Amino acid sequence: MKRLLSVLMIGILATVTYGQEIKSDFFDLVPYVTTPKDVVDAIMKLGDVSQNDVVYDLGSGDGRIPIEAARRFGTKGFGIEIDAELVAESKALAKEAGVSHLVSFIQGDLFELELSEATVLVIYLFPDINLKLRPKLQKLSPGTKIITHNYDMGDWKPDQHLEVMGDDGKVHKLFLWVIPETK
CATH class of the missing domain: 1.20.5 (Single alpha-helices involved in coiled-coils or other helix-helix interfaces)
Structure with a gap:
């Protein structure tokens, strides 16, 4: 025994x-790295986020991007995060902001996530992960906006690119791609 x-x-x-x-x-x-408020503001502007959008954040951390979109515009939002503690924090922050009815957060694998509802997709991940996501991103509906923070998508030419001075004193790069109409 x-x-x-x-x-x-x-x-x-x-x-x-x-x-x-x-x-x-x-x-x-x-690693978990927060997005400064000034950069969140620039993401909202670059993505032309409105009440009609559904904002997805891959690697959502504390949920600040979907929460802010919901708070400002009444936008529906969704975040996926691998860290259960950050998911719990996101849910608590959404409740505190009064938008928990508009946003949801799950712990999971972003490669397994269905993205078809997204109209604005925000990604703050490393380049190798961005590249691995490209096959999923190519299946998004025409007009869907993809915004990456600090890292591009390899040889995909962005529709827009800007640099933002964050309130952390660092320059942050944002890249925007809009999924084109199929021919």
């Missing part, structure tokens, strides 16, 4: 340790 318990404990510890390594490695690849 002791041997069986020992084997089970080793198995459980190995599973927990393995899971922590994956999580740690992922967070090392995609």
Whole structure:
């Protein structure tokens, strides 16, 4: 019986340790970095966000972009985040802002997310992840706006590009692509 318990404990510890390594490695690849308020403002303007939009934020962190769009314009919003604590924080901040009926946040894998409802898609991820997302992004409806923060989409030429001085004292690059009509 002791041997069986020992084997089970080793198995459980190995599973927990393995899971922590994956999580740690992922967070090392995609750290949580907040978007300054001035940059959030510029994203809203660049995306010409209105009440008719559905704003998706991939790697939504504390949810500030969907929350701000909902607060300002009554826009529906959605955020996906891998960190459960940030998802909980996003939900609490949405409730505090009085927009929890307009926005939702989930913990999950952004590569598994259905994006078809998005009219404005915001991405603040590293270039290699942006490139891996391109096949999904190509399936978006014509007119959908994709805005990336600091990193472009490789050889995709943006429709607009601007630089914003953030309230953090750093220059932030924003790139906009609009999914074209199919021929």
